[in-house]
Amino acid sequence: MNKEALTFEIKKIDKKTGARLGVIHLPHGDVETPVFMPVGTQATVKAMTPEEMKEMVGSYIILSNTYHLFLRPGHELIKEAGGLHKFMNWDRNILTDSGGFQVFSLGDLRKITEEGVEFRSHIDGTKKFLSPEKSMEVQNYLGSDIMMAFDECAPYNATYDYVKKSMQRTTRWAKRCKEYHKQTDKQALFGIVQGGFYKDLRKQSAEDLVDLDFPGYAIGGISVGEPKEEFLDILRYTAPLLPQNKPRYLMGVGTPDYLIEAAIAGIDMCDCVIPTRMARNATALTHYGRLNMLNAKYEHDFTTLDKDCNCYTCKNYTKAYIRHLFKAKEILGARLLSIHNLRFLVNLMENVREAIKQDSLIDFRDEFYSKYGYDK
Amino acid sequence: MNKEALTFEIKKIDKKTGARLGVIHLPHGDVETPVFMPVGTQATVKAMTPEEMKEMVGSYIILSNTYHLFLRPGHELIKEAGGLHKFMNWDRNILTDSGGFQVFSLGDLRKITEEGVEFRSHIDGTKKFLSPEKSMEVQNYLGSDIMMAFDECAPYNATYDYVKKSMQRTTRWAKRCKEYHKQTDKQALFGIVQGGFYKDLRKQSAEDLVDLDFPGYAIGGISVGEPKEEFLDILRYTAPLLPQNKPRYLMGVGTPDYLIEAAIAGIDMCDCVIPTRMARNATALTHYGRLNMLNAKYEHDFTTLDKDCNCYTCKNYTKAYIRHLFKAKEILGARLLSIHNLRFLVNLMENVREAIKQDSLIDFRDEFYSKYGYDK
Numbered sequence: 001m002n003k004e005a006l007t008f009e010i011k012k013i014d015k016k017t018g019a020r021l022g023v024i025h026l027p028h029g030d031v032e033t034p035v036f037m038p039v040g041t042q043a044t045v046k047a048m049t050p051e052e053m054k055e056m057v058g059s060y061i062i063l064s065n066t067y068h069l070f071l072r073p074g075h076e077l078i079k080e081a082g083g084l085h086k087f088m089n090w091d092r093n094i095l096t097d098s099g100g101f102q103v104f105s106l107g108d109l110r111k112i113t114e115e116g117v118e119f120r121s122h123i124d125g126t127k128k129f130l131s132p133e134k135s136m137e138v139q140n141y142l143g144s145d146i147m148m149a150f151d152e153c154a155p156y157n158a159t160y161d162y163v164k165k166s167m168q169r170t171t172r173w174a175k176r177c178k179e180y181h182k183q184t185d186k187q188a189l190f191g192i193v194q195g196g197f198y199k200d201l202r203k204q205s206a207e208d209l210v211d212l213d214f215p216g217y218a219i220g221g222i223s224v225g226e227p228k229e230e231f232l233d234i235l236r237y238t239a240p241l242l243p244q245n246k247p248r249y250l251m252g253v254g255t256p257d258y259l260i261e262a263a264i265a266g267i268d269m270c271d272c273v274i275p276t277r278m279a280r281n282a283t284a285l286t287h288y289g290r291l292n293m294l295n296a297k298y299e300h301d302f303t304t305l306d307k308d309c310n311c312y313t314c315k316n317y318t319k320a321y322i323r324h325l326f327k328a329k330e331i332l333g334a335r336l337l338s339i340h341n342l343r344f345l346v347n348l349m350e351n352v353r354e355a356i357k358q359d360s361l362i363d364f365r366d367e368f369y370s371k372y373g374y375d376k
Numbered sequence: 377m378n379k380e381a382l383t384f385e386i387k388k389i390d391k392k393t394g395a396r397l398g399v400i401h402l403p404h405g406d407v408e409t410p411v412f413m414p415v416g417t418q419a420t421v422k423a424m425t426p427e428e429m430k431e432m433v434g435s436y437i438i439l440s441n442t443y444h445l446f447l448r449p450g451h452e453l454i455k456e457a458g459g460l461h462k463f464m465n466w467d468r469n470i471l472t473d474s475g476g477f478q479v480f481s482l483g484d485l486r487k488i489t490e491e492g493v494e495f496r497s498h499i500d501g502t503k504k505f506l507s508p509e510k511s512m513e514v515q516n517y518l519g520s521d522i523m524m525a526f527d528e529c530a531p532y533n534a535t536y537d538y539v540k541k542s543m544q545r546t547t548r549w550a551k552r553c554k555e556y557h558k559q560t561d562k563q564a565l566f567g568i569v570q571g572g573f574y575k576d577l578r579k580q581s582a583e584d585l586v587d588l589d590f591p592g593y594a595i596g597g598i599s600v601g602e603p604k605e606e607f608l609d610i611l612r613y614t615a616p617l618l619p620q621n622k623p624r625y626l627m628g629v630g631t632p633d634y635l636i637e638a639a640i641a642g643i644d645m646c647d648c649v650i651p652t653r654m655a656r657n658a659t660a661l662t663h664y665g666r667l668n669m670l671n672a673k674y675e676h677d678f679t680t681l682d683k684d685c686n687c688y689t690c691k692n693y694t695k696a697y698i699r700h701l702f703k704a705k706e707i708l709g710a711r712l713l714s715i716h717n718l719r720f721l722v723n724l725m726e727n728v729r730e731a732i733k734q735d736s737l738i739d740f741r742d743e744f745y746s747k748y749g750y751d752k
Contacts, residue, residue, distance in 0.1 A: 042700075042701075042704040042706055043697070043700065043704075044701060044706050044708045046706065046707060046708075047707040047708065047711075048708070049708065049711070068704075072700070072703060072704055073675070073696070073699075073700040073703070073704075077675070077676065077696065077700075080676060080678070081678055081694065081696060081697070082678075087694075087696075087697055087700075088697065089692045089693060089697075299449070299453070300453065300456060302456070302457055302458075316465045317465060318457065318463075320449070320453065320457060320463075321419070321457070321463055321464065321465075323449075324418075324419065324448070324449040324453075324463075325418075325420060327448060327449070328418040328419075328444075328448055330418055330420050330422065331422060331423040331707055331710065331711070332420045332422075332423065332424070332425065334707065335423075335425070335707070335711075
């Protein structure tokens with residue numbers, strides 16, 4: 001039997017919550033968990049260089065999107081370049097999603113069959129096809145350290161019947177992914193638990209996927225627009241259904257409170273486009289809540305974004321200057337807020353890990369929430 | 377008498393051309409000449425951080441625009457921030473232009489009188505007024521190391537009569553600037569020679585301004601759309617009219633050939649938006665000519681932009697990747713080409729200085745032209 005691409009160690013469990021402090025050993029280095037993974041959709045974390053992701057943000061793993069790279073520049077080209085790491089000049093870990101979430105988001109532009117999904121490219125309208133096998137081929141060509149099984153993420157308002165069928169197909173697809181994917185010593189393949197907001201379907205999905213014995217598991221299909229209580233309910237129900245000794249990845253999360261709650265629920269990995277997307281929209285995440293830098297009140301504000309942050313941006317620039325950059329539509333504005341927002345979330349998870357070490361994650365959360373202005 | 381903000385030393389003169397190797401001593405450090413000054417129009421060199429300007433590009437002086445900063449965020453705000461250096465986090469030298477070139481470019485939106493120029497803001501249409509005194513006030517507030525006198529840059533097709541009157545007014549305005557500007561120990565004020573494409577007017581302008589005894593002189597009103605021979609003719613005629621022992625600045629130049637010819641003609645300083653503007657338009661300046669990165673022929677080109685360049689971009693990225701970034705409209709594309717193009721021109725001038733040391737500037741030019749594909 002081959003050596004596996006991924007091994008996972010749990011170093012410590014928070015006594016009051018069960019939150020896990022761990023290390024994922026991967027082909028491109030170790031990743032301490034719980035971890036926030038910034039998103040580099042099109043083979044670049046928007047507005048950032050790889051060096052900045054290491055030195056200014058402190059990331060050891062980023063996410064990239066199979067759907068986008070499949071369409072442009074194409075996975076064959078990236079293979080020809082020597083793989084995604086080399087293509088984009090990033091020598092730490094990469095997780096790729098399966099393309100499922102994006103193709104299902106296309107609505108009328110896609111058609112689902114048992115075989116896979118036919119869809120039209122959002123770039124040029126040409127017909128394309130993704131299936132479990134094709135998604136594996138694309139991700140194999142990209143050479144990511146962690147690959148995701150091709151799944152369907154059912155919409156929030158889907159009926160029980162729809163979600164059940166979709167979840168069962170997702171399981172059959174997960175099996176096909178596992179059968180297709182050969183280089184398990186180089187790339188770890190995760191299964192994705194679906195089942196919408198129906199607990200019995202979540203349970204079934206988790207059990208079926210655990211039977212397939214993946215090296216890690218994701219929870220998909222929540223944080224898709226539902227109220228926070230429903231999110232927390234399904235999260236707290238589903239996470240414990242997954243094996244203790246394998247990494248658990250909550251997909252598409254996101255905001256500081258969701259990240260902290262995910263860690264408390266026993267999640268090890270999260271990703272979201274929020275920090276870079278907000279940055280380009282002039283919004284800063286800070287310990288004291290979100291700041292919209294276009295707000296006139298910052299015009300003469302010569303203080304830094306966040307007095308509790310020591311990122312490059314907060315060390316060197318004032319709110320007044322950053323506001324000027326956004327008013328003047330200067331690229332540096334998006335850059336400075338991207339650095340800050342990414343560092344903010346990566347640093348948040350560093351603090352979460354430290355709190356787990358001290359068995360004080362609940363205290364950490366309560367203090368964070370009261371500063372930020374969140375309700376508990 | 378106060379210490380002057382600027383002193384200039386000529387270290388060596390190229391025996392075959394008269395090109396000058398020098399050092400300008402300024403409040404924010406020494407600048408070796410001939411030098412290319414990148415442009416940071418709105419208090420940022422587009423897409424770049426100050427650290428990148430130092431470490432990746434190697435700039436000791438940048439230019440910023442009075443017109444733009446006067447309108448947004450306003451010179452009072454920048455004064456309140458502690459001056460332009462502090463506002464934008466740049467602790468090396470800054471040259472500010474006078475705003476003249478920009479307001480005269482507004483065409484029908486401005487009205488010239490002896491007192492100054494009334495114009496409408498390109499941002500919000502509000503009425504504004506710039507005069508010699510106002511330009512000095514703005515530049516004093518900005519706190520640039522080198523300030524420019526408020527001048528009129530007559531258009532290329534202007535009549536002899538128009539250019540004569542405009543040149544004479546520019547001289548009267550230069551005198552008013554000199555009278556207004558008090559902090560000559562902190563900021564050096566340059567006069568600008570005008571006179572269009574009429575040599576007798578150029579001579580008159582130079583003589584009158586030399587009489588006013590500025591610490592440095594610029595040549596304005598060429599490189600405004602005329603054929604290259606006319607540019608060279610006026611450049612070569614005007615440069616020797618200026619004092620040997622003071623820095624000579626050719627405004628708004630630009631391309632590699634113009635920069636080399638300027639040095640040969642005895643120019644010490646140049647500036648242009650070309651490297652960053654071209655970068656945002658996907659064009660790379662290289663030793664082998666300009667490359668448009670959107671060209672399909674680079675799709676599978678896994679070589680670097682320029683094999684004779686060792687900038688950050690050329691050390692780490694392929695043409696195929698850069699092309700992908702532009703096709704995908706990713707900010708990193710503009711960033712990588714901005715770094716490369718800026719480094720290319722700053723490095724070009726480093727090589728020009730080295731050639732002057734060796735009395736080999738003509739050989740350097742000829743070799744550069746033959747590689748680049750320029751006609752001599």
